Amino acid sequence: MDALDPTPDRGGPAQPLLAVKGLVKHFPLKGGLLGRTQAVVRAVDDVGFDVLKGETLGIVGESGCGKSTTARLLMRLLEPNAGTMIFDGEPVGENVQAGGLTLREYRRQVQMVFQDSYASLNPRLPIEETIAFAPRIHGLSGHESVVRARELLAAVGLAPESFARRYPHELSGGQRQRINIARALALRPKLVILDEPVSALDKSVEAQVLNLLVDLKAEFGLTYVFISHDLNVVQYISDRVLVMYLGEVAEMGPVGAIYDRPAHPYTRALLDSRPSMDPANRRTKPPLTGDPPNPVNPPSGCRFRTRCSHAEDVCAARKPLMADLGGGHIVSCHMATPDSGHSRAGSLAA
Amino acid sequence: MSALLKANAPPLVKLRDLHVTFRTRDRTVHAVNGVDLDLAAGEVLCILGESGSGKSVTLRALMKLLPKFAHISGGIEVGGRDVNAMSNSQLADFRGGEVAMIFQEPMTALDPVFTVGRQIAETVQRHEGVSRATADARALELLELVQIPSARRRLAAYPHELSGGLRQRAMIAVALACRPKLLLADEPTTALDATVQIQVLLLLRELQERLGMGVIFVTHDLGVAGEIADRVAVMYAGRVVEEGPVAGIMAGPLHPYAQGLLGATVHPGMRGKRLTTIPGAPPTLDVAPTTCAFSPRCDHAEAACVAGVPPLLQASPGRFARCIRVRNGTQS
Numbered sequence: 001m002d003a004l005d006p007t008p009d010r011g012g013p014a015q016p017l018l019a020v021k022g023l024v025k026h027f028p029l030k031g032g033l034l035g036r037t038q039a040v041v042r043a044v045d046d047v048g049f050d051v052l053k054g055e056t057l058g059i060v061g062e063s064g065c066g067k068s069t070t071a072r073l074l075m076r077l078l079e080p081n082a083g084t085m086i087f088d089g090e091p092v093g094e095n096v097q098a099g100g101l102t103l104r105e106y107r108r109q110v111q112m113v114f115q116d117s118y119a120s121l122n123p124r125l126p127i128e129e130t131i132a133f134a135p136r137i138h139g140l141s142g143h144e145s146v147v148r149a150r151e152l153l154a155a156v157g158l159a160p161e162s163f164a165r166r167y168p169h170e171l172s173g174g175q176r177q178r179i180n181i182a183r184a185l186a187l188r189p190k191l192v193i194l195d196e197p198v199s200a201l202d203k204s205v206e207a208q209v210l211n212l213l214v215d216l217k218a219e220f221g222l223t224y225v226f227i228s229h230d231l232n233v234v235q236y237i238s239d240r241v242l243v244m245y246l247g248e249v250a251e252m253g254p255v256g257a258i259y260d261r262p263a264h265p266y267t268r269a270l271l272d273s274r275p276s277m278d279p280a281n282r283r284t285k286p287p288l289t290g291d292p293p294n295p296v297n298p299p300s301g302c303r304f305r306t307r308c309s310h311a312e313d314v315c316a317a318r319k320p321l322m323a324d325l326g327g328g329h330i331v332s333c334h335m336a337t338p339d340s341g342h343s344r345a346g347s348l349a350a
Numbered sequence: 351m352s353a354l355l356k357a358n359a360p361p362l363v364k365l366r367d368l369h370v371t372f373r374t375r376d377r378t379v380h381a382v383n384g385v386d387l388d389l390a391a392g393e394v395l396c397i398l399g400e401s402g403s404g405k406s407v408t409l410r411a412l413m414k415l416l417p418k419f420a421h422i423s424g425g426i427e428v429g430g431r432d433v434n435a436m437s438n439s440q441l442a443d444f445r446g447g448e449v450a451m452i453f454q455e456p457m458t459a460l461d462p463v464f465t466v467g468r469q470i471a472e473t474v475q476r477h478e479g480v481s482r483a484t485a486d487a488r489a490l491e492l493l494e495l496v497q498i499p500s501a502r503r504r505l506a507a508y509p510h511e512l513s514g515g516l517r518q519r520a521m522i523a524v525a526l527a528c529r530p531k532l533l534l535a536d537e538p539t540t541a542l543d544a545t546v547q548i549q550v551l552l553l554l555r556e557l558q559e560r561l562g563m564g565v566i567f568v569t570h571d572l573g574v575a576g577e578i579a580d581r582v583a584v585m586y587a588g589r590v591v592e593e594g595p596v597a598g599i600m601a602g603p604l605h606p607y608a609q610g611l612l613g614a615t616v617h618p619g620m621r622g623k624r625l626t627t628i629p630g631a632p633p634t635l636d637v638a639p640t641t642c643a644f645s646p647r648c649d650h651a652e653a654a655c656v657a658g659v660p661p662l663l664q665a666s667p668g669r670f671a672r673c674i675r676v677r678n679g680t681q682s
Contacts, residue, residue, distance in 0.1 A: 062543035172631060202400035207614035207625035232616045273544040275573030277617055279597045282577055286549040291513040
């Protein structure tokens with residue numbers, strides 16, 4: 001089985017597992033008689049972050065904020081317009097002669113689980129063959145890959161003897177999501193990108209899958225990027241949290257800092273939008289009005305300014321710089337930068 | 351509120367031993383297996399349950415919005431009228447007049463080829479027989495009622511031209527066009543973003559209070575119930591397993607399934623703790639359960655649980671659970 005053992009660690013524990021810099025993805029909207037580009041959707045606009053070894057990085061945001069596009073860029077299912085990705089010290093997909101990772105090598109170490117558990121399985125393959133498919137492509141024999149598939153079925157809590165030969169339509173949503181997780185682990189990856197993995201599940205099943213993800217992370221020494229719109233789930237599972245708004249990073253930091261001391265007005269509004277879970281203390285006023293704007297023509301300067309109660313002229317004029325609040329907590333807001341020109345400038349500084 | 355209303359006025363909704371069975375050539379599904387529910391005028395009841403619990407089917411039965419192959423039995427009374435006995439033309443007056451419904455997906459509830467203003471005015475004209483001009487004026491009032499900004503301009507908008515939150519508001523406006531006494535809501539905020547969901551919830555709460563409507567709100571989300579409900583009914587395998595005021599149920603559910611559901615719902619402060627899960631899966635409902643349907647997954651199951659369907663027992667005034675362990679205010 002040496003063909004597909006876990007790849008050895010290279011850079012040591014301090015080296016980020018994945019370092020993303022200046023990631024950009026614009027989608028042209030074509031139309032008109034000649035199919036010319038009419039407008040551009042700025043889905044991801046200059047996003048950068050590190051994923052540290054062994055951590056769970058949560059990415060939250062509302063629809064259209066670019067979180068799923070980011071997931072697809074990380075997986076290289078989409079080709080970015082600009083930006084670099086360095087996986088454990090090696091650039092991804094470039095300079096292969098000079099030590100860069102080919103996409104094939106990269107994808108052996110980075111795998112993904114999608115929200116729609118049914119659409120991401122081949123309906124005509126028994127599930128053990130779905131799981132065994134990638135190991136076989138990467139050089140395991142047919143027998144070895146089926147053995148691995150059955151081990152993984154057991155690891156995700158599905159008895160191989162009763163589940164291995166079943167087809168996706170014979171399984172419940174929670175069971176199918178377990179299969180997707182097993183398949184993602186089949187190549188012994190280091191990094192798993194989970195794009196809304198529990199959003200389509202009932203609450204009791206969601207809890208089972210979250211517990212499973214926590215167990216598998218410890219068992220296989222994994223690192224997760226966990227993307228979700230559910231703030232409670234992200235708080236539960238993440239070590240660090242990245243808040244996205246209209247294709248940009250609004251705030252990033254350790255989970256405790258983000259949830260206890262949110263600095264960006266958007267993060268505060270998001271947190272205050274959660275139901276209170278206390279009927280005696282209901283929410284009385286919505287923290288924000290209106291829907292998130294369309295990423296086709298994002299507002300100038302700070303993209304949140306159209307919904308922000310603290311917006312001033314400077315917010316429209318200039319894009320805020322990323323301010324460091326200490327302890328790895330960064331925020332993109334003029335109120336956090338002392339000399340930004342905002343009347344409350346510096347009020348968020350640490 | 352519910353105690354006050356229950357004392358005198360007859361209930362707005364009275365469901366008695368409701369059964370709904372779907373029979374197709376391939377299989378039979380016993381979706382609802384004996385539901386008794388009352389709703390007082392002006393009260394908000396949340397039906398809480400997971401997929402397949404029968405919560406949406408119960409809601410649709412109230413408006414007779416189920417396909418032809420659904421077999422419905424039991425008493426369905428809304429405003430003192432027997433819904434089962436209504437003719438098609440009576441139903442047409444009833445739906446959208448006395449009772450209205452809002453859905454999870456406004457794009458499928460609104461007609462894509464008519465403007466929002468026309469769809470609201472059409473409802474008003476159909477039910478109240480007023481002139482076009484009067485109906486158009488009402489449409490504008492309604493868009494303002496649901497707090498759509500620049501309402502006059504939005505009257506001429508087609509559904510696809512609106513954002514998700516505005517579409518949801520437009521659908522609410524259509525539903526409220528004839529000032530229904532009863533509003534049925536089928537997960538109307540589930541597909542919305544967090545910051546929009548809270549806006550729509552608060553809007554619904556405000557409209558309910560202002561118009562004094564009774565509301566039955568189906569949801570799978572305990573947090574949503576906590577924001578909007580007076581009373582909660584938890585459904586499992588086609589039956590109500592627990593019922594009571596929202597605060598009591600959220601603070602301490604009595605039925606083991608409701609306890610499991612609360613424990614499995616991730617909320618703040620659970621970080622680092624292992625989530626409680628409910629082992630196993632709900633029954634398939636190919637046959638109607640003849641025992642406690644939750645007993646195969648229950649830690650406390652004993653012989654008495656499978657001797658028959660447990661009755662809905664009163665634990666305290668207004669508080670009921672379908673579990674043999676509930677006895678008169680205590681849990682043994």
